[in-house]
Amino acid sequence: MSTRLSRRRFIKSVIASGVAASATSGWYSAAQANRPAGTTERLISLNINGRTRRVDVLPQETLASTLRYKLGMTGTKIGCNRGECGACTVLIDDVTHYSCSMLTHSVRGRSVTTVEGLQAADGTLHPIQQAFIDELAPQCGYCTPGQIMAAVALLKDNPKPTRDEVRVGLSGNLCRCGAYDHYLSAVLRASGQST
């Protein structure tokens, strides 16, 4: 088992067992202690990947934090955590948003799609995910979920983009490995065009 996999499994099991608040997650426990006597209802319903999720959310919590640390949906990455790198990109009502720069409370009543929500019920990957694999697009892979979400929104809007249009469409997503060209090819492949 690789260290990456075991780490991910560890995070998920911690969240599932419900002890995250008290011991393991420094972020969560610190946030709990600082909670002001608020007026906002904290237990809210979110629509994520077509499912209603009930979750206890602090006023200052961002959607990226809620997804990762409350719901265990670690596909959404936190890179810069300030709306610059795009690793946290999710779709809200079908358009791309930086989930690190959205308060979770502000997405109540809206429909959120994360990278976990793209594959079909039987596990078949979304055509864009498959194209990213076929083009060997990711290098380290950290920015990949964000790149995929940006590509999904782009192709929904513009099913046959030019390479330059893809470049502009994905310009909110940084890749420190510099695998941009592979990503552009993958999006063109997903749109049924030659790369």
Place this chain on the structure above:
Amino acid sequence: MYPFKYHRPTSLEEAASLYNGSDDPVYLSGGMTLIPTMKQRLAAPADVIDLSGIESLTGISVKGDKLTIGAFTTHAAVMASADVRKHIPVLAYLAAQIGDAQVRNRGTIGGSVANSDPSADYPAAIVSLGTTIHCQNRSIDGTEFFKDLFETALEPGEIITSIEFSMPTRAAYRKFPNPASRYAVVGVLVADFGGSIRVGVTGAGPCACRASGMEKVLNDNLKPAAIDAVEVPDAGFNSDLHASAEYRAHLVKVMAKRAVAAMLEG
């Protein structure tokens, strides 16, 4: 982020009363500046009043020779609006140049204007397109709105509700974008209102302003080369890691020439 109380009012009255009832309140529009600022702990408001629940703040309408954009309208909506493209295409073009798709999907025109970032794009349009900034209880002329770095004519508690634009005969916007953030290092909007030229500059000084010297020259001779005769002193211009004041002064003329050329080409 430091803890705060979160509020999501559904009317302007409710928003104002929440604001007045707090010791340290802040209005949240798209949050593309405010949320990162709070995360870096450069701002620590006690109450965050989210304006996204106030429906009357969103939308684009045309009445006579004015186009009005609700303050909570996103850059993406301005860019895609058939009304904006038809009546003030330069505004749709400008909106499309802001940041990236994620920023345009969330950032709002009212938030951008109220923030008065020296490198934001919209302010160039606010000072040059004959605008009126509507708030709850009064209206402010667009040329009087920006006061200084991140400072505007807004009083504490005031909310921009909508922005009314006049329709130029023709216009063009050109900017020198920061290659990473796409903020305007310098951006110049040139507009022709039936033979009267207005020039709005953003990015150069502490806040957007009109370039009256350039307007005078262009009113006599509407050609890119006419701008060569204009002196652009760099006194008071921003100087930072992106560009020196001297370079910004140079860019003002270059961007103005490009905007005039683009406008003449149609």
